[in-house]
Amino acid sequence: xxxxxxxxxxxxxxxxxxxxxxxxxxxxxxxxxxxxxxxxxxxxxxxxxxxxxxxxxxxxxxxxxxxxxxxxxxxxxxxxxxxxxxxx
Numbered sequence: 001x002x003x004x005x006x007x008x009x010x011x012x013x014x015x016x017x018x019x020x021x022x023x024x025x026x027x028x029x030x031x032x033x034x035x036x037x038x039x040x041x042x043x044x045x046x047x048x049x050x051x052x053x054x055x056x057x058x059x060x061x062x063x064x065x066x067x068x069x070x071x072x073x074x075x076x077x078x079x080x081x082x083x084x085x086x087x088x
Contacts, residue, residue: 007037013059016042018066021059024073034077045073047080055080 010026013036017025025045028034033048040058047055057076063069 007035008043010036013043016061017059018063018069020066020070021063021073024070024077025059028073028077032077045077047077049080 010022010029013025014022025034025036025043028045029036035046035048037044037046039056042061043059044056045059049055057073059073060069
């Protein structure tokens, strides 16, 4: 439990994420309230929902196919419970 998963800025993540992945992450963070944190080897984004479980998506730093990675992230984010408006 003693781990610290600090939130990071999009600017910091921009340097290490593929363009396609970064574009999806930027939209989720800026427009949908997701939080970007350092985790594992790179980053993860956390859903703003508070339903008692950690809804997060790990992000690849460099992937074999950045377009597919971006689609996977979008798909995973779309499965998030739709309670984001309640968080505002």
